[in-house]
Amino acid sequence: MVRKRILIVNNNLSVGGVQRSLVNLINQIKDDYDITLYLFSDCGEYRKYIPPAVKVMTGPPLIMLLGLSQKQTKSLGLIYFFIRAVLVVYTKFFGNQFPLTILCSTQRRIHGFDIAISFLHNAHEKTFYGGCNEFVLKRVNAKQKITFVHCDFLNYGGNTARNREVYNHFDRIAAVSEGCRESFIKAIPELESKTYCVYNCNEFSEYKVKADINPVEYSKGGLNIVTVARLSEEKGILRAINVIKRLVDEKYNICWHIIGDGAQRSEIEKHIQMAKISENVILYGNQENPYRYIKNADIFLLPSNHEAAPMVFNEAKSLGVPIITTNTTSANEMVKDNYEGIVCGNSEEEIYNALKRVLEDSFFILRCKDYLNKQIYSNEIAVDQFFKLISEEPFKNDFS
Template structure:
């Protein structure tokens, strides 16, 4: 019996939550299906981590601009073309931009299932395009799209996006909370919207933690955040929370791995409000797992989140998680016993950090619980298999 042919479409393979989830999924399914991965731009640190038997192809040339950052574009001509498409989107929407880019795109045929792995954003933002590509340029028995965001919070609810998502046979969200958020925007799509949890490479995470073991100085209470310095990640307010409870004699220490737009603001907050050594910026690290394994807790101080992969990464290393209350936090942390959820505010972060620092037995008990758990992708793979095994097309 021949294997099902699946085509998955994404923008690129740079390090990010969507791309990491895609890499992990490919490793779980590549031996069961005939998988082709189509990228708008063949770029990214995760490109060489794709299973070798996955067929890698690229969309027609203009689509690369939807997969490239402004830093990837070289030369005046390239910069002008990207600027043109971005400006065109601001005026006419990304749907029109995809149509323009697709003038040179051949129709792709012969697939059982076509999957868009990247959600739609605001219709006049130069982002996405994968949903439109799957709907307009691929012929397949069924078409599926994934939602890896808190759709309500990103502000992408519109009639155009409603029409786009209505065009798919099925919609997969990465958590119950993300499904609920999506359906608050498009409640009429409930019958075709499912949950398919993200896969993790647990063995690799544990191996990398052992390859690069780290240790923190002294016997303080060590808190770690691993995240981009983006507005939604809430890192500056986390630093302000630590400023409210830490002084020169305090044994609480906060370490941050990552980089991004808000790093400079964070550096200024640290120098202006905290004694030296209380908060340490460790920068971008390809392998953060040595630090993650040794931290007392992992802190997710986000203003908004979908289903952060870092939750299960920390948990499988035996590190409890404290998160602000976002769309999937309760189901992924409280319901699993992986840690604690606090109010989504600076004060909420401050109070819970202070409480946990004074409750070391509770933290250690949580670590012991995590060490006894079995972490695998059985449920996630089952959900994916059921998603693509449903017969034919759905009706609205």
């Protein structure tokens, strides 16, 4: 039996939820399909997890600009550093449609695939980021073209007329949760019939193995909270620092361990210093093995203003750590309230109430841990959803 040839396009394999989801999916389906991975930049910490059987393609240097930060572009030479800087400035004033068109056109048209998948959704047009959707539509010949949505489309900042128009030209849209699907359909209701739910895949056995490698032992007698997240505005870190400050002032013994880095780090550090809670909120930066920090925590906290379908929920649950999350797009779908943790209101006061509840109910964490440790975690549903996604007859594709 001839296996379907699938081309998957992404910007890079740097640390991030989309990249981790991509790697996990590839490892789940690698034996069922002939997979080629096209990366704008063949770099990133997750590159080592791509199995040898998967062919990896990269494009010409100008395409690489879409997969590198400005700092990383220096490795290509000053001319590329300068070109990217100019395109970033142009994008801020005029949008990214022209830069994306020019950069993608440097890649000769790719042929010979049954299915082409854009795995990364677009950002706002004034951001020099993305391009996978345009690349698949304009530079790849395939019988069927699919795009993934890893965001709360209504609220993530890229719900624009141009982006909505681009999605009309795909045969299938795969949202990574039912909540993400509902958000996308509210934004573009005419695409409901070809928008599917395909859950993220997880490497549950890997989480457990890595969690047992030199696991962090936290001090006893207090509440140890862990967060693994990008340090950016939508994650709601600053408002949660206010909550921790309030609880510390009320004499609760509490320590929040934050793993991750991002654009908001310096602002977060200043906020911690001003609140005088440096001993209660600790930043560890990016860690190659975040699971060793999660394993012995009492609570996993995600205080986001908006979220899609965070992979860290399943990571924490599979390690038996209860979750406190704000009620974002997929929270109730992914966290069973009162059993796997708490889904609280999306406000500073509700985060405070949730943590206060845990602090005052000495058995809550034990009940949740007992429930979580009895569950079976697998990718069966996610893989089945993917199989169904690509087994459908293709729609007419008229994008040019």
